[in-house]
Amino acid sequence: MSTSKPLVRAEKVDKWFGRHQVLKGVSLTVEKGEVVSIIGPSGSGKSTFLRCVNQLETYQEGRLYVGDQLIGYEEQNGRLVALNNRQIVAQRRHIGMVFQQFNLFWHMTVLENIVEAPIMVLGQSREQATAKAMELLARVGLAEKAHAYPMKLSGGQQQRAAIARALAMNPELMLFDEPTSALDPETTGEVLAVIGELAKTGMTMIIVTHEMGFARQVSDRIVLMEDGMIQHEGPPEAFFGEGQSPRLKAFLSTIH
Amino acid sequence: MGFDWSFFFDRLINPGDVYLLALGRTIAMAVLAMALGLLIGIVVGFGRLSRYKPIAWLCAFYVWLVRGIPVLVLLVFFFSGLAAAGFFRFSDITILGFTIGASFQAAVIALAIHEGAYMAEIVRNGIQAVARGQIEAAKSLGMGAWMVTRRIVLPQASRVIIPPLGNDFNHMLKTTSLASVIGVQEIFLLTESMSAATFKTFELLILVSINYLLLTTIWNIVQGIIETKLRAHELDTPVRGWGQSISYYLLARPGAEDRRA
Numbered sequence A: 001m002s003t004s005k006p007l008v009r010a011e012k013v014d015k016w017f018g019r020h021q022v023l024k025g026v027s028l029t030v031e032k033g034e035v036v037s038i039i040g041p042s043g044s045g046k047s048t049f050l051r052c053v054n055q056l057e058t059y060q061e062g063r064l065y066v067g068d069q070l071i072g073y074e075e076q077n078g079r080l081v082a083l084n085n086r087q088i089v090a091q092r093r094h095i096g097m098v099f100q101q102f103n104l105f106w107h108m109t110v111l112e113n114i115v116e117a118p119i120m121v122l123g124q125s126r127e128q129a130t131a132k133a134m135e136l137l138a139r140v141g142l143a144e145k146a147h148a149y150p151m152k153l154s155g156g157q158q159q160r161a162a163i164a165r166a167l168a169m170n171p172e173l174m175l176f177d178e179p180t181s182a183l184d185p186e187t188t189g190e191v192l193a194v195i196g197e198l199a200k201t202g203m204t205m206i207i208v209t210h211e212m213g214f215a216r217q218v219s220d221r222i223v224l225m226e227d228g229m230i231q232h233e234g235p236p237e238a239f240f241g242e243g244q245s246p247r248l249k250a251f252l253s254t255i256h
Numbered sequence B: 001m002g003f004d005w006s007f008f009f010d011r012l013i014n015p016g017d018v019y020l021l022a023l024g025r026t027i028a029m030a031v032l033a034m035a036l037g038l039l040i041g042i043v044v045g046f047g048r049l050s051r052y053k054p055i056a057w058l059c060a061f062y063v064w065l066v067r068g069i070p071v072l073v074l075l076v077f078f079f080s081g082l083a084a085a086g087f088f089r090f091s092d093i094t095i096l097g098f099t100i101g102a103s104f105q106a107a108v109i110a111l112a113i114h115e116g117a118y119m120a121e122i123v124r125n126g127i128q129a130v131a132r133g134q135i136e137a138a139k140s141l142g143m144g145a146w147m148v149t150r151r152i153v154l155p156q157a158s159r160v161i162i163p164p165l166g167n168d169f170n171h172m173l174k175t176t177s178l179a180s181v182i183g184v185q186e187i188f189l190l191t192e193s194m195s196a197a198t199f200k201t202f203e204l205l206i207l208v209s210i211n212y213l214l215l216t217t218i219w220n221i222v223q224g225i226i227e228t229k230l231r232a233h234e235l236d237t238p239v240r241g242w243g244q245s246i247s248y249y250l251l252a253r254p255g256a257e258d259r260r261a
């Protein structure tokens, strides 16, 4: 692992939904090029944490940095002052997110889905964006589906297209929120293969997943989240090898 | 007694300039009121979803008020009511040598206000039909609020909005006949005055009915083509562009191919 500044640095992040505290002092660092998987029981705050990173949710306490940017706030005399919408949009630009439900824009073809943001947000020319999109589609094995509408694709194909769409923005960080949970077992493999390939390219990734085998194989580090807190973190060998903590044993036994 | 066939065919084939002008008024009134109503509907529909409660309440009030009043009452209210109270009196306007009558203006405004209340509900429903995940995906790609609205929300909402909007326009084409009570020289008022002069009431009413049917039928076809274009994403053979939409609508058997995958 590199010794340069970490790409993601969460320091004691707290998040409430009304009176209900969902993140309780979450601290986590992710180095550039590192792949970190977050596992944990349902309702433990995994999605919420990812959504705080790209500001689909706001956290209330603590500090969350991506690169040298403090996410969502400006620090003024030790106090957090919320950024305006324009600043939030700018911070989100280089963080890609892949959702459990794919969320491809259904009124656009696969190709249109992918070139939309590069053209509208980054101001790329249509030719440039299309060339890049076709390259990405080839990479995820969907070149021949460029002109298909999402409704006509299988779940696995839709998710691979969604990954290509996020990559088209040249993200420095990719967030995956249970990317295969909505898929049947046959198509899960093809999506995991694409994510695995991406991991090898040195992309920094945080992956929330229930696929333990995959997490073990692809991750540099695994994080167990429970009740809004990080209960355990370490390299996969330590996670699945001997000498697990009782908590970890208990969780792993619930899913195997 | 009996049906005067020669009168009927004569009028059918050669309606005359006065009648065609009245037909033009009917169409113009419907199109203008619908366009204005759509505009009102978009503003009020978004307004009802506003974070700012007073705006949301005001828009809800408008919808409640207007939907509870008959169109006929609205028409008379705008033309005679406002003038009688001394608030506002519509007067003829001449633009480029073309005179737009006071009653015509009042009719367009009243019909638009009526339509706007219904459109507001249709628009609101359309916006609410856009899934949260679509908006989140757009945001996560770095799109700002206005871009998300323009590129994702409105195009998706329009798929939901267009069919009921088309039905409303079909209604509107016929509702214009009510403007006869405030003296707009559209086809129904003309039919009435012609029947008073000729006593061919039965023939003339059939003729005017045929006219309304013709208008609504043409509109149905146009609407079908627009909807085919908007449903491109769910057709087995996606249509691209208007040309393909027209030929798909006219040639393909609708219903045979348009089931969802």
Ligand SMILES: Nc1ncnc2c1ncn2[C@@H]1O[C@H](COP(=O)(O)OP(=O)(O)OP(=O)(O)O)[C@@H](O)[C@H]1O
Residues within 6 Å of the ligand: A017, A022, A040, A041, A042, A043, A044, A045, A046, A047, A048, A049
């Ligand atoms: N928008 C919201 N409003 C209120 N509570 C919420 C909201 N979103 C999530 N929560 C609550 O926050 C807690 C954490 O939810 P989160 O979705 O982060 O869990 P998760 O670890 O991703 O679970 P899963 O594995 O089921 O996806 C849950 O108790 C959930 O009910």
Ligand SMILES: [Mg+2]
Residues within 6 Å of the ligand: A046, A047, A048, A177, A178
């Ligand atoms: Mg979740």
